Amino acid sequence: MEFMSARDAADKWGISQRRVAVLCSESRIGNATMIGNMWIIPTTAEKPIDARSIRYSKNDGKKIKPFLKWAGGKGQLLSEIEKYYPFESKKITKYAEPFVGGGAVLFDILSKYNLESVYISDINAELINTYRIIRDDVNVLIDMLRVMQNEFVPMDTENRKIYYFAKRARFNDLKVNGDETINIEKAALMIFLNKTCFNGLYRVNKKGLFNVPMGSYKNPTICDEDNLRAVSEKLQSVTIVCGDYREAANFIDEDTFVYFDPPYRPITDTASFTAYTENLFNDEEQIELAKFVDDMHRKGAKVVVSNSDPKNSNINDNFFDNIYSTHKIKRVEATRMINSNSAARGKIKELLISNF
16 A cells, blocks of 8 residues: 655645644544654545535525626636635634735635635725625615616627717716715626626726726626625625725734735736736835735734746746745646737746745
């Protein structure tokens, strides 16, 4: 019989080495043997079903998904990111996501776990407004989206363009001149534009105006009522903040899992940065974020950070290896989904950085 180490089993099953040792000590892995102070495990052993994750999962059966298509969305990396979820332990009872974006990780966690407290934030005021409206005024929002869908979908291409650009102009007017606190119409327009614009991009010009042209979808789902209602239900107890990631400091403590998904560093010097907001996130700000991560680490929080891997274009670029040198860095394969040049879409490496 061939054996593997607890570390090999941990890597194979996507759990921690400490968790493998616990499973061995509980006799839940057949023929696992202690040699000295190390566990050795048959290579044919299968990962035991973790009863704790079942106990902590929500049992209402409602899976939710992002309500927007978002550049840099983490749907494709969930299988890697979820390996870091620490909620099986009763100690980690809070979750914070200070760059929430499209919320793929947030909604995966809300679908699976009952947590005591959840905090999300972003500096994109229109995005955060949409989260708040879905939480607080979903019925009126759905009514507005249903009207837009019924009007837009039956139109021919030329009339769709006229309709689209009118809605885009209205959105920009509300963005500049409207009520910046809570605005249901602005949230409805945000979703409409996201579902009908080119590639689902959110991009603004130097004046802060949304400037993405119309896409060519045949039958876009503008009003996904079932998902919007499910998202609204899950967001009821979530704290939603429009602000800088540093504002999360008062929420984060030793009982918190924090996921940071900042605007990615461009892979090449000539790469054009997709502006999610009027503010860019340069190398100096990446360094400031790394310092903040260190501060949260000292608080005792469990932290994961994602970013692009500069080694995709320059094997000698150690920018993230240097600023996160005290943490663990894992390179994972991803697909660049949004790019104006289809030839530039494809497999790349991304970074998952953790303090545990």
